[in-house]
Amino acid sequence: MIEDMLDFNVNLLELNDDEQVAVYSPFRLSYLIVRSNRLEHLMREIRKINPCITLISEVEANHTSPAFVNRFIEALFFYGALFDSMSDQLADSEVNKKFAESVFYGEPIRNIVAAEGEERTVRHVGIDVWRAFFARFGMLEVELSDACLNEAKLLINNFDCANSCMLRVDGKCFLVGWKGVPIFSVSAWKFVR
Template sequence: MLTKYVENALATINSTVLAFQKAVPFSYVSQFAGIQAIIEQVEDAGKVHIIDLQVRLGTQYTMLIQALAAGSECPVEHLKITAVATSCREAIEATGRRLVSFAESFSLPLSFSIVMLDDILDLHGNVFELDDEEAVAVYSEYFFMMMIGSPDRLESLMGVIRNLNPRVFVITEVEANHNAPVFVNRFTEALFYYGAFFDAFEDCLKDDEANRMVLESIYFSKGIKNIVSAEGEERTIRHVKINVWREFFARFGMVEVELSMSSLYQANLLLKNFACGNSCTLDVDGKALIVGWKGTPTNSLSAWIFE
């Protein structure tokens, strides 16, 4: 039975996610580096179109809006964000309204639209309102991992993205191997991975009992149970590391783009804004940024282009 803290926090679930992002550095650091990678690839464009495969609160786009509005050499005439979704339309619409209002405060024209689907297999390139003058970028945050158990959906989605030929494809994924067929391997990997998060909650959310309980009891308990106890099709939560994604993306002619030194330097500076930022570790694996907690990897950020 849920405690009153969990019940109250669940009533405003987005506030819990926001509290996590504000207190624990993982999200902001990877979002900042990802947005910086997009900016560097579209900096000469007058019109920018971001296709987001699973927009949530959209905090990364407040960073993008501020950066584009501050650009003086080649100011952006129009920013378009298209959110692809299979659920939660009302929440996404609320995110869109917040972003449009935020962009207006910077006098940056922004249009926000939603492509609502019953199944990702229904996604086709012609659903996007593309302009030949637009610089297209695709942003994916923890979306591909949900389709690891559905290779047909992964293949279909990659075909659509390849046909879009975006200037850059930015991807954030969990940096852990929770897809091993052997239980012991999954258990050990999950122990270290989720242990890092629980340690981060202890350090960063020690004065926020309500949101901490929701994160531990709702968000993370579901993942832990599914990874270590479910088998076959019932195991819907699967994660793989960046080296596995590299092999997969190579099949579609994708080439990894190196993150700029400026981006990595500023990401390190960003950690200083967090009370527990010293415990967050940033490493480079090939051309990808690996974010971690006290040395344990938690997520990867990589940028790609199509040959």
């Protein structure tokens, strides 16, 4: 564990020359957007690792607008879909639903809607912004296969909510959403230069 992303470097890892490394980043990069020097540093260090694949899952929303109204509307649709999905999935557990809503999502919502300037630290962006960002580091998006898409659909179909869950291809990645509202993206990347 490191306290500051600027302390991370490839020398902290025990890597063998004969092994391949994959990097998985679930919903973490967007928290570094407001600390761009840390995000840039992390990307340079990951590049030194030269992973065979980098898998990224991120929130699929635009919570970066300087205009309050735009942020509010985007947050309303995004969190409305997220809470609606939780209502369906946690219908039998009101305590767990309220806990998730308040502990995991209460502060990000307040931050997106009420904070301004440097105080606004939650700044989700969509896959198109990530594509432009990763391209700066010589990363090429890798197409997720039809087999992956079929496996995901089979998994979703195991649940009663399958008709409400959205899974669609956007370029080479998948968007996962609820009742037509994208909630997160899943993408794969390789360093090419």
